[in-house]
Amino acid sequence: MFTIGLLIVLPLVVALILLLTKGDTLRNAIVKVAASVLAVASIYLLAGNIGMEVPKKYNLDFEMINYLIILAELFLTAIICWQGVKYKKFGVVALAVAQFVFTVYIEFFLHKIHIENNLVLDNLSIIMALLIGIIGSLICVFALGYMKNYHHHKNVKDRSNYFFFILFVFLSAMFGLIFSNNLIWILFFWEITTFCSFLLIGYTRTSEAKQNAFRALFMNLIGGFAFIIAIYILHNMGIAELDKLLAINPMLIALPIALISIAGITKSAQIPFSSWLLGAMVAPTPVSALLHSSTMVKAGVYILIRLSPIMEGTLVGSVVSLLGAITFFIASCIAVSQQNVKKILAYSTIANLGLIVTCAGVGTYQAVWTAIFLTIFHAVAKSLLFLCVGTIEHGIDSLDVEDMDGLVMKMPKVAAFLLVGIAGMFIAPFGMLISKWAALETLISVNPILAIIVAFGSAVTLFFWTKWMGKIIMIIHPVELNEEFVSKDEWFTLGTLSVLTVIVCITFPWISSGMVDPYTQHIYQHTFNMDRGNILIMLGMLALIMLLPLRLLFQGKEIRHVSAYLCGSNITENSEIYQASQSFHGAAGTVKELGLNNYYLQEYFGEDKYAKVGTIIGVLLIIILLGVTFIR
Amino acid sequence: MNYLWIALSFIILAPIEGGLLTGIDRILSARFQGRVGPPLLQPFYDVFKLLQKENTIVTRSQNFYILGFLIFIIITGVLFFCGVDILLVIFVLTLASIFLVLGGYSTHSPYSYIGSERELILMMSYEPMVLLTAIGIYMATGSFSLADIISSGTPVIAYIPGVFIGFVYIILIKFRKSPFDLSMSHHAHQEVVRGIATEFNGRALAMIEISHWYENIFLLGVVYLFFAFNPILGLFMTLVVYFLSIVVDNVSARFKWQLVFKSSWLVAVIFGIINIVVLYVLKMGWK
Numbered sequence: 001m002f003t004i005g006l007l008i009v010l011p012l013v014v015a016l017i018l019l020l021t022k023g024d025t026l027r028n029a030i031v032k033v034a035a036s037v038l039a040v041a042s043i044y045l046l047a048g049n050i051g052m053e054v055p056k057k058y059n060l061d062f063e064m065i066n067y068l069i070i071l072a073e074l075f076l077t078a079i080i081c082w083q084g085v086k087y088k089k090f091g092v093v094a095l096a097v098a099q100f101v102f103t104v105y106i107e108f109f110l111h112k113i114h115i116e117n118n119l120v121l122d123n124l125s126i127i128m129a130l131l132i133g134i135i136g137s138l139i140c141v142f143a144l145g146y147m148k149n150y151h152h153h154k155n156v157k158d159r160s161n162y163f164f165f166i167l168f169v170f171l172s173a174m175f176g177l178i179f180s181n182n183l184i185w186i187l188f189f190w191e192i193t194t195f196c197s198f199l200l201i202g203y204t205r206t207s208e209a210k211q212n213a214f215r216a217l218f219m220n221l222i223g224g225f226a227f228i229i230a231i232y233i234l235h236n237m238g239i240a241e242l243d244k245l246l247a248i249n250p251m252l253i254a255l256p257i258a259l260i261s262i263a264g265i266t267k268s269a270q271i272p273f274s275s276w277l278l279g280a281m282v283a284p285t286p287v288s289a290l291l292h293s294s295t296m297v298k299a300g301v302y303i304l305i306r307l308s309p310i311m312e313g314t315l316v317g318s319v320v321s322l323l324g325a326i327t328f329f330i331a332s333c334i335a336v337s338q339q340n341v342k343k344i345l346a347y348s349t350i351a352n353l354g355l356i357v358t359c360a361g362v363g364t365y366q367a368v369w370t371a372i373f374l375t376i377f378h379a380v381a382k383s384l385l386f387l388c389v390g391t392i393e394h395g396i397d398s399l400d401v402e403d404m405d406g407l408v409m410k411m412p413k414v415a416a417f418l419l420v421g422i423a424g425m426f427i428a429p430f431g432m433l434i435s436k437w438a439a440l441e442t443l444i445s446v447n448p449i450l451a452i453i454v455a456f457g458s459a460v461t462l463f464f465w466t467k468w469m470g471k472i473i474m475i476i477h478p479v480e481l482n483e484e485f486v487s488k489d490e491w492f493t494l495g496t497l498s499v500l501t502v503i504v505c506i507t508f509p510w511i512s513s514g515m516v517d518p519y520t521q522h523i524y525q526h527t528f529n530m531d532r533g534n535i536l537i538m539l540g541m542l543a544l545i546m547l548l549p550l551r552l553l554f555q556g557k558e559i560r561h562v563s564a565y566l567c568g569s570n571i572t573e574n575s576e577i578y579q580a581s582q583s584f585h586g587a588a589g590t591v592k593e594l595g596l597n598n599y600y601l602q603e604y605f606g607e608d609k610y611a612k613v614g615t616i617i618g619v620l621l622i623i624i625l626l627g628v629t630f631i632r
Numbered sequence: 633m634n635y636l637w638i639a640l641s642f643i644i645l646a647p648i649e650g651g652l653l654t655g656i657d658r659i660l661s662a663r664f665q666g667r668v669g670p671p672l673l674q675p676f677y678d679v680f681k682l683l684q685k686e687n688t689i690v691t692r693s694q695n696f697y698i699l700g701f702l703i704f705i706i707i708t709g710v711l712f713f714c715g716v717d718i719l720l721v722i723f724v725l726t727l728a729s730i731f732l733v734l735g736g737y738s739t740h741s742p743y744s745y746i747g748s749e750r751e752l753i754l755m756m757s758y759e760p761m762v763l764l765t766a767i768g769i770y771m772a773t774g775s776f777s778l779a780d781i782i783s784s785g786t787p788v789i790a791y792i793p794g795v796f797i798g799f800v801y802i803i804l805i806k807f808r809k810s811p812f813d814l815s816m817s818h819h820a821h822q823e824v825v826r827g828i829a830t831e832f833n834g835r836a837l838a839m840i841e842i843s844h845w846y847e848n849i850f851l852l853g854v855v856y857l858f859f860a861f862n863p864i865l866g867l868f869m870t871l872v873v874y875f876l877s878i879v880v881d882n883v884s885a886r887f888k889w890q891l892v893f894k895s896s897w898l899v900a901v902i903f904g905i906i907n908i909v910v911l912y913v914l915k916m917g918w919k
Contacts, residue, residue: 441776445770451763452767455763455767456897458763459755462726462756462759466733469734470736470748471737474738475740533716537716541707544703551696551699558686559688562689564744565830594740596745
């Protein structure tokens with residue numbers, strides 16, 4: 001209980017201190033200490049409860065807390081209204097006010113429901129706590145070095161104290177969200193994460209940033225509004241707690257489940273709400289890393305995974321999983337046509353979240369197992385990728401894949417980390433593929449149509465990841481090394497996350513038996529285990545992939561370097577003979593520079609077309625989702 | 633112990649069979665074109681000659697990727713014939729292909745580069761149908777384990793003839809046969825020269841060739857799966873499919889990548905998806 005309290009309260013206190021801290025040195029110290037404490041506390045939480053079979057519940061019933069929450073919500077609503085009126089975003093204002101009115105109505109005017117347990121600790125919340133506590137904290141540490149470089153590169157007013165303040169409030173809210181059992185509390189923390197991401201996206205205060213921040217706010221408020229209506233309906237049925245909700249016959253509460261799913265869908269940026277996450281890329285990269293990996297979008301899938309057991313075999317569940325699968329396909333396709341790496345990463349996040357949503361909608365024990373693993377692997381690899389990309393941006397002043405030719409020569413260490421991250425996202429023995437494999441097997445046995453959609457989507461994923469990898473690993477001479485500007489904090493975070501990416505792959509059987517299995521066991525009295533032989537094969541391959549690069553050290557002596565074939569008209573002036581020539585003789589004595597560009601297949605995977613189709617399908621599915629709740 | 637024997641015999645026998653099939657291919661192709669053709673063992677002579685050549689490279693890392701390609705292709709085949717999970721086999725195959733593509737990229741040569749890009753488009757074209765094949769086989773036999781699939785004795789082909797047609801379509805891509813030989817083919821097309829393999833010679837090129845033999849034997853193994861209930865029919869059908877690929881190779885002109893991409897997805901949709909959905913509906917009906 002103390003640890004839980006610490007995880008929720010400490011970041012909040014630290015946030016307030018950081019808001020008042022102006023000096024860099026002091027801030028560095030505070031952030032590092034706080035981050036270490038959070039990481040250690042979340043590990044301690046695991047250590048103390050490993051293999052826990054029955055969730056621990058905490059009453060914590062103080063009227064005070066409820067009043068504080070109402071007060072805080074009033075404050076949030078007021079700020080949103082003020083900002084909304086100032087920038088003439090009346091939709092936002094309306095949603096915020098409506099939500100506040102509902103909250104007050106439920107708290108004060110509906111008959112009071114006695115809350116048995118406000119907080120709950122089970123294996124799923126431990127897993128989430130680890131993700132937030134370790135990855136979230138690492139990102140905060142990275143942000144220390146990054147923000148200094150950032151303000152050096154960009155003409156943005158330095159409000160670092162405010163920036164770190166919001167980061168830590170965000171972490172606090174995430175911890176609150178995953179430990180809460182009282183639905184009102186969950187929604188409260190839910191709204192704080194929405195609000196924090198609104199502030200973070202708008203950090204640069206450019207008109208584009210403001211625009212995108214409001215879009216994110218608007219879409220997530222729609223989700224929040226759906227959530228409060230669900231809570232209202234449930235309250236009328238006498239349910240105010242998450243665990244009580246999960247114990248009820250899903251046929252009776254189809255509408256609330258659908259509404260909470262919609263909230264989860266908005267937060268995890270599924271169609272038709274995907275655009276807010278893309279807009280979020282205007283924020284400094286640590287923000288993207290945070291939103292995409294351990295917080296925000298993970299809050300969305302978290303709530304869906306929670307609901308998953310009662311969605312099994314229901315119409316609501318089917319629609320949710322269909323929506324997830326279609327999101328996976330569409331987002332993967334759009335990623336092919338993207339040149340901006342942040343956009344590629346954003347679409348890949350949306351796609352992978354789609355896969356998680358698909359599994360959550362299916363709701364069998366195997367599907368839940370898969371969804372949790374997808375969440376873990378994705379959080380680690382995606383945070384690494386975003387942070388690498390942020391570092392690279394400062395090195396080459398670009399986010400364009402086409403500018404990353406030969407990155408492995410210019411920024412070898414960052415490129416190596418980046419490659420680990422990319423491999424972690426889609427290559428065989430690495431994490432995401434392990435879970436994609438489990439996902440395919442689950443979906444095939446439940447509904448092959450979902451599996452087919454995923455099959456097409458994953459074929460496309462292969463294309464955009466590999467062509468990006470190809471750009472990075474090109475060997476181009478001559479080389480200008482450029483990565484000294486990267487600070488120690490940044491190296492530390494990148495290194496740790498790379499190691500984590502590999503470690504979660506190696507240790508996944510133990511993660512499974514220590515945390516995920518007990519969770520599914522408790523709910524389903526069943527657990528999913530991957531075949532031991534297959535796990536051994538995967539681990540063997542992982543070892544092989546790690547060892548293969550040694551081959552580079554032991555190459556035969558008798559090799560002769562030549563230039564690449566350029567139709568026999570290479571220009572190799574002033575270079576050592578083996579340095580690949582970068583230009584050649586064209587027709588009529590001209591000199592042509594060598595330039596290589598990727599395919600983007602706009603004709604087949606154009607963003608506009610797919611985004612439009614995605615929105616239409618998404619809206620239809622949301623309507624259907626609400627519609628099926630009336631079918632008895 | 634048993635697995636070790638399977639692995640060893642695959643590692644030793646597959647390149648011999650693959651080389652012989654290539655030899656037959658070259659003789660048959662020559663006959664189609666009114667030539668006599670090389671001796672049956674010519675592919676082996678070629679590879680031995682490559683192995684003795686001087687080792688010239690554009691960049692040190694390029695051969696490393698080819699080694700990865702060879703190793704993972706061999707692992708693919710070994711896993712397949714050891715009877716593990718069919719999806720795992722597919723993923724390892726994909727990993728191997730990625731190594732080849734990365735090898736092409738690493739040289740920073742325009743011809744290798746275009747070859748790699750095209751290879752990726754080919755991969756994107758055939759991958760859905762490969763996964764649909766796994767899905768279809770699961771629907772027919774109720775198992776992902778290749779060992780169970782074989783021992784079940786299910787006449788897989790009777791359940792998923794559409795999937796089989798789709799698979800034969802994309803196997804032509806994997807065989808690097810015309811009309812799908814866009815990324816690297818034995819006949820150097822002028823706009824891609826030799827595609828991915830442009831910058832590889834000597835040992836590395838020999839490794840690419842040997843990997844191709846391993847890959848072909850594995851692919852024919854998948855064809856066999858459809859007919860595994862009757863081994864003789866199965867072997868016969870692998871030969872039929874191989875012969876078919878030679879005929880198609882000789883009678884067709886190369887497609888543009890657009891056509892390859894569109895047609896393979898279309899085939900996957902028409903033959904693969906419809907077959908699977910029909911099977912699914914029938915199975916639901918039986919329940």
